[in-house]
Each structure stands twice: as structure tokens, then as C-alpha cells.
Amino acid sequence: MHLTEDDLILHYYGELETAAAATAADHLRECTACHGNLTKLQRVLAAVEAAPAAEIAEGFERTVWARLQPELAHQRGGWLTWFVLSPGRLAWVAGIVLLVAAAFFAGRVSERLPAPGVTDSAAATAEMRELVLLADLGEHLDRSQMMLIEFVSATAVGDVDLPAERARAEQLVADNRLYRQAAAANGNSALAAVLDDLEQVLVDVAVSPDRLSDVDLNEVRQRIEDKGLLLKVRVLTSEVQKRQRSQMRARAGQSS
Amino acid sequence: MPQTDAATVALARDGDSEAFRALVERHSRAVYRLAHRMTGSSQDAEDVVQETFLKAYKQLGRFESRANFSTWLHRIAVNCSIDLIRARPHRETGHDGADLDQFGADDRVHAGHASPERLMLSTEVQDRVTSALSSLSAMERAAFALRHFEGQSIDEISRALGLKINATKHSIFRAVKKMRVALEPLMSAD
Numbered sequence: 001m002h003l004t005e006d007d008l009i010l011h012y013y014g015e016l017e018t019a020a021a022a023t024a025a026d027h028l029r030e031c032t033a034c035h036g037n038l039t040k041l042q043r044v045l046a047a048v049e050a051a052p053a054a055e056i057a058e059g060f061e062r063t064v065w066a067r068l069q070p071e072l073a074h075q076r077g078g079w080l081t082w083f084v085l086s087p088g089r090l091a092w093v094a095g096i097v098l099l100v101a102a103a104f105f106a107g108r109v110s111e112r113l114p115a116p117g118v119t120d121s122a123a124a125t126a127e128m129r130e131l132v133l134l135a136d137l138g139e140h141l142d143r144s145q146m147m148l149i150e151f152v153s154a155t156a157v158g159d160v161d162l163p164a165e166r167a168r169a170e171q172l173v174a175d176n177r178l179y180r181q182a183a184a185a186n187g188n189s190a191l192a193a194v195l196d197d198l199e200q201v202l203v204d205v206a207v208s209p210d211r212l213s214d215v216d217l218n219e220v221r222q223r224i225e226d227k228g229l230l231l232k233v234r235v236l237t238s239e240v241q242k243r244q245r246s247q248m249r250a251r252a253g254q255s256s
Numbered sequence: 257m258p259q260t261d262a263a264t265v266a267l268a269r270d271g272d273s274e275a276f277r278a279l280v281e282r283h284s285r286a287v288y289r290l291a292h293r294m295t296g297s298s299q300d301a302e303d304v305v306q307e308t309f310l311k312a313y314k315q316l317g318r319f320e321s322r323a324n325f326s327t328w329l330h331r332i333a334v335n336c337s338i339d340l341i342r343a344r345p346h347r348e349t350g351h352d353g354a355d356l357d358q359f360g361a362d363d364r365v366h367a368g369h370a371s372p373e374r375l376m377l378s379t380e381v382q383d384r385v386t387s388a389l390s391s392l393s394a395m396e397r398a399a400f401a402l403r404h405f406e407g408q409s410i411d412e413i414s415r416a417l418g419l420k421i422n423a424t425k426h427s428i429f430r431a432v433k434k435m436r437v438a439l440e441p442l443m444s445a446d
Contacts, residue, residue: 006425009432013403015410044439045432048404051385054292054301061281064302068280068309072273181303185343196299 003027003034008041066207067199070174094182095133134244140175141237143168144198147205148230151220157212169205176202194236197227261325269316276316280309283326287333293401294337296390304340308333334402338417341394381442388438392431399424400431 003011003024010016011024028035057063147168154160180195204220224230259267261282267275284305291304311332312319319328392400398417402408408416414424 005433006429009429010425013410013428040440040443041432041436043443044436045404047381047439047443048385048389048435051382053289054298056285056288060288061284064284064305064309065277065280067306069273069277071306071310072276072313177306184299 002031003037005037008034008038011038012041012045062207063203066170066203067173067177069206070170094186134240134247137179138237138240138244140172140179141233141240144172144176144202145230145233145237147172148201148224148233151205151217152224152230154217154221157214157217160212160217162208162210162212165205166208169202173199173202173206191236194229194232197229198233201229262321265316265319265325266321268313269319276313279312279325283329284309286326287329290330290333290401290406291337293389293405294334294398295340295394296392296397300337300340304333304336307336307340311336330406334406334416338398341398381439384438384442385435388435391434391438393427395419396427396431396434399427403428 007016007020007024011021011028014021016024028038147165150160150165176195176199180192180199183189183192183195201220201223204223208216208220259278261279264275264278264282268279287305287308288301291301291308292298295301295304308329312329315332319325389397395417399413399419402413402416403410410421410424410428413419413428414421417424419427
């Protein structure tokens with residue numbers, strides 16, 4: 001009896017039981033058809049093996065380190081680490097992303113109606129939580145925007161306080177990564193893409209050398225401008241602010 | 257002369273961040289390649305690299321200096337890739353084998369009489385491998401990557417992926433069959 005395709009695969013990977021492996025080896029010596037099938041399989045799997053591994057950009061290690069360093073600093077930071085990298089923190093970030101995505105992608109900011117059966121107290125807690133979430137993201141975007149503006153408006157290296165911007169970028173990278181991951185996990189690819197573009201600039205700034213040349217500065221500025229990053233972050237910031245105002249009005253009992 | 261991994265790990269364990277940076281610089285590419293093979297996505301692979309080093313940093317105290325750091329890191333990376341694959345079911349991109357039939361039909365014509373070596377290096381074959389790999393479901397890809405590229409046994413893969421032995425075997429069988437459907441027509445010149 002001929003070897004099945006599954007048998008051949010197991011034989012190729014040396015996964016047949018001892019007795020079955022011996023039987024298969026004997027059969028392959030005698031059966032041209034099965035031997036031919038094995039040869040075809042070997043060629044296919046050798047081609048898979050020979051396919052080049054994924055390309056990795058130059059300076060990849062530098063980027064990894066720049067993203068990692070702020071989180072390691074948090075790791076060393078004692079009790080604060082619980083909040084920085086805990087599942088609770090990720091859930092918090094995911095909450096922010098869901099809130100913003102709702103406003104950002106719907107292109108409108110709607111009033112939230114309390115769900116039937118929800119008590120006033122529960123609704124108030126939820127509203128308060130939403131306000132805090134929005135304030136958190138708003139601050140992140142604000143700070144990112146300020147950094148982008150510094151670079152875009154600088155005409156020479158001396159116009160940028162590099163150590164301060166680098167420190168700011170280092171702090172923003174880790175949070176940005178969490179927001180991006182949460183956006184991706186929630187299927188908000190457009191939001192994740194904006195945050196990914198932002199993260200690349202943040203990483204560039206975070207790992208920049210002590211002295212930037214005008215050429216380096218131009219490269220950073222070019223990257224921001226090519227991707228329309230400042231505008232995208234502004235739109236996102238503005239949506240977050242609208243959402244915040246809407247929530248504030250709702251809390252104050254005013255309708256808009 | 258660069259320090260050995262063991263010496264660098266010892267420094268990193270004592271809080272020397274430059275030592276940990278050296279480990280990141282030495283190993284991040286290999287971790288990325290592994291993660292990319294398992295997840296099939298560059299963004300996921302970057303995230304796996306990040307998580308792998310974060311976990312390694314947190315668990316440095318548990319690393320036994322007699323062990324091989326690269327192997328240890330590899331194991332963490334495999335687990336991080338699996339966690340990510342499990343956490344993102346909506347990213348399943350697998351197709352039925354039938355989808356791959358579209359590759360087949362006229363390929364024998366293109367195969368001509370090229371030598372197996374030339375075929376393996378051809379861009380067309382490489383593109384086909386990439387397409388076929390991306391046609392695998394997340395579990396098929398992970399199981400196949402661990403068996404084919406990482407040399408893990410089916411038993412080890414079953415434990416890592418939390419699958420029964422038979423389910424693991426079938427993931428690998430399906431993956432290999434998809435590879436064959438995609439690639440054999442290019443290689444059946446003789």
C-alpha cells in the first residue's frame with residue numbers, strides 16, 4: 001500500500017513512530033511513485049526554507065531600544081509599574097481608543113443617552129470615567145502636537161531645545177505604542193495608522209544624537225510634513241476636545 | 257572584544273541598562289524574523305519584539321546563567337507570538353486550499369526546464385512562498401513555522417499552542433498541502 005501524503009509529511013519531519021518509520025523507509029526504497037512524491041515534497045519544502053526572511057530596516061535595533069527604554073524605566077519605577085503595564089492599564093487605553101474612534105470615525109460628536117435601566121449613579125460614574133479617559137488621551141495628543149510644531153516651525157537646529165524634545169519624545173513613545181496597539185486590537189486601522197506614523201517620528205526624536213545637523217532636522221520635518229502628520233494629530237485632538245466639551249455640557253445638564 | 261551573552265546578562269541583571277541594550281542590539285533581528293514567520297505581519301512582529309524584551313527584562317532574575325540566552329529569548333518570543341495570534345482572532349487570514357488552486361493551472365508552462373536551484377532562487381518562487389504563507393490561518397502558520405523553521409516536534413508544538421496532537425498534525429498537514437498547491441506546479445518541469 002502506498003504512503004499517504006500525511007505519512008510523507010510525517011516522514012519528512014521525522015515524526016513517524018519507529019516502526020512506521022522503518023516500514024515507510026522500506027517502502028520508499030521499493031516504490032518509485034512514493035519516492036517521486038517524496039522528492040516533490042522535499043523540493044517544495046526546500047523552496048520554503050530558501051525563501052528570504054523578512055527584510056529589516058537599517059537601524060532596527062535602535063528603534064526597538066527607543067521604544068523599549070521608556071517602558072524599562074517604568075519597570076524600574078516601583079509601584080507605578082503596576083499601572084503603566086498592567087492589564088488594567090491596557091484596558092484603560094483600549095477604553096480611550098474606543099471612545100475616540102467612535103467620535104473620530106463617525107465624523108460627528110453625539111450626545112450620549114443613558115441606557116434604560118442604568119441608574120443615575122452608574123451613569124455619572126461612567127461619564128466621569130469617560131471624561132478622565134478623554135483628558136488622558138487629550139494630554140498625550142497635545143504634547144505630541146507641541147513637539148511636532150517645534151520641529152515643523154524650526155528654521156535652524158538652534159531653534160529646537162533638543163534635550164527637552166528628546167525627553168518629551170521618550171515619555172510619549174511608550175504611551176503612544178499602547179494607544180496604537182489598542183487601536184489595532186479594536187480593528188481601528190485608520191487610527192492605528194495615524195498613531196504608527198506619530199510613533200515613528202517620536203522614536204526618531206527619542207533616539208536622536210546630542211547634536212543634530214540642519215540636514216537631520218530637515219529629515220524629521222520632512223517626515224512630519226510628508227505624512228501630513230501635524231494635521232492628522234490636530235484633527236484627532238480636535239475630536240477629543242469636542243467630545244470632552246460635549247461630555248462637560250452633558251454633565252452640566254445643558255443640551256447642545 | 258564583545259562580552260558573551262552570559263556576562264552581559266549578569267550585568268543587565270544587576271541593573272546595567274547599557275548591558276540590556278547590548279542584548280537587544282544583538283538579538284532583536286533574530287526575534288523579529290521568528291515573530292514575522294509566526295505572525296506573517298511586520299507590525300505584529302514589531303510588537304512581539306517589544307513584548308519579548310519586556311518579558312525578558314522582567315524575568316532576567318529567573319534566567320539560569322548556564323542556559324543559552326538566545327534559546328531562552330526564542331522561547332519567550334514564540335510564546336509572545338502565540339499570545340498575539342490568540343488575542344487577534346479577527347486577523348485570521350487563512351483561505352481554503354481551493355483558494356490556492358488559482359495559482360496552479362498554467363504554471364507548468366512557466367516552469368520550463370530550469371534547474372531546481374535556479375527555481376528556488378527565482379523571484380516567482382519566492383513570491384509564491386510569501387503568498388502561500390500568507391494564505392495560512394494563524395494557527396496553521398504558527399504550527400508550520402515552529403515545525404519547519406524552528407525544528408520543534410509536533411509534541412512540543414501541541415503543548416505550546418494548547419492544541420491536541422491530532423489538531424497540530426492537521427494544521428501542519430494543511431499548511432504543507434497549501435505550499436504544495438502553490439509551489440509544485442512551478443517545480444514539476446521534469
